[in-house]
Amino acid sequence: HGLAAVLASRPPTSGYWSPLSRSNAAAMFKSYFESASKFVATASSSEFVEKAKEAARAAAEAANKVSETMQEEYRKTFVDLDCQIVPVRPELQVMEFPADDKIDRLAARLNAEHAQRMMILNMSERKYDISKFDGQVVDVAFRGLPAPPMELLMELCLSAHHWLSSDEGNILVVHCFQGFSRSAVFLSCFMAFRGLFAHPVDALHDVCARLSISDKKDIVPSQRRYLTYFQQSQQGFAPSRGRLRLLRLQLNGVPKFESDGGVDFRPCLEIWNGGEMAYSSLTTAEGSDVTLPPAFNSSDSCASFQLPGDVLVTGDVLIRIRHIASDGSRDTALRLAFHTGFLPDGFQLAKRELDNACDDARFSDDSFLDVIFERDAAGDEDKDPAPVFAKVRDLSKKLAAEEHERRRKSKDSATDATGRSKGSDLDEFAEL
Secondary structure, eight states, X not given: OHHHHHHHHSOOBTTBOOHHHHHHHHHHHHHHHHHHHHHHHHHTTSHHHHHHHHHHHHHHHHHHHHHHHHHHHHIIIIISTTOOEEEEETTEEEEOOOOTTTHHHHHHHHHHHHTTSEEEEEOSSOOOOGGGSSSEEEEOOOTTOSSOOHHXXXXXXXXXXXXXXXXXXXXXXXXXXXXXXXXXXHHHHHHHHTTSSSSHHHHHHHHHHHHTOOTTTSSOHHHHHHHXXXXXXXXTOOOOOOOEEEEEEEEESOOOOOOSTTOSBOEEEEEEETTXXXXXXXXXXXXXXXXXXXXXXXXXXXXXXXXXXXXEEOSEEEEEEEEEOTTSOEEEEEEEEEEGGGOOSOEEEEGGGSBTGGGOTTSOTTOEEEEEEEEOGGGGXXXXXXXXXXXXXXXXXXXXXXXXXXXXXXXXXXXXXXXOOTTHHHHHHHHO
16 A cells, blocks of 8 residues: 555656656655665554464365365265264274165275175065175064074074174174164174173263264163173073063053044054064054054153963064144153063063153153063073073183283283383482
8 A cells, every 4th residue: 555655645756756756656666675674574463364374274274174075075985885884893894784775885885805705694574675785684684673693693603703803804794774862772782792881881982982873872871781681691691481471561651642532642562572463452443444542641650551361572672652642643752671680570660661661751750661571481491591691601701811811922022122121110209
């Protein structure tokens, strides 16, 4: 602006300035630059420069973010082929469900890196073209349960261990249908079995962090129950295979699923055992396709189901209570999975221990479910635990000891690399 003012005050004459004008201009230029220099010197120590620096830093950060975003998009599109395969450990990986629009890209990535060296555990209960994968694909079916049945879980641990130990280049890939929760539960148990973690819940924190899911929101109470079952088995508990006779279920606290007509809740009960429905409370009105379960409202203290005397279950059980709306549509209110061999004499679950209900505001916080049963004396011949529990426990102890020794040697090697002999820290402290 100063230079413009000088030029404006001293217009050229015939294309040139007169000697007097040039002298005046030079003096004015000198005066301006001296003033500008003083301004810059003063400004360099003022907040003006700091603001400029902050703006520059912000611009640099924004540019870095743009660059990182572009690199991420490039990796996702051209390297990962826009499909998810997450390494939990180098030999343990989780992939998304190989749907029709993803299976070719998933297969291309896995076949390129692990052809003939991968075993895929399909826990989705869905079928797809397994011929696209250059490796073993094992369908692991456990209808409706949020985690593998206990005996199957033990068998899977043995099978996966034998596969990985048969060749150090082998990997295990696991997938579900929606999300990663079933995969996370299995891998948490498997890593505890191998001695990598002291408890499956500790492993769960690590697995969920790597899968970018929440171990609190994405893992349901029944899945946590099975992690506890697995740990109990590892500690020496052997679940009985004796049968239980379910007598009654009582939901204390009626949830509010409807807001008109004087009806809050129309529940129906389903009991599943071994992948088959063992009981349903649904009845159908004659000449109608709409089921008509008994209705409850806020004036009722509980919703109770009295069962016939022939509902016998053993092993892994799934209980589901669904609300039937006036139009016949169904909404799962709660469900729970458990193993009969791990049940105490009384079985009561708070709201936080019930799948679906645990984070549903339609249930009051003090709601709870009582499951009343008796043990069936006639099934004594089936009470002995399955041998696989002891087999897994014994092998797990061996693997945990090997892992402990490996970590000790690794720690000793790291200590030796520092140039200090064993006990050198103690010697130094003794001298002090």
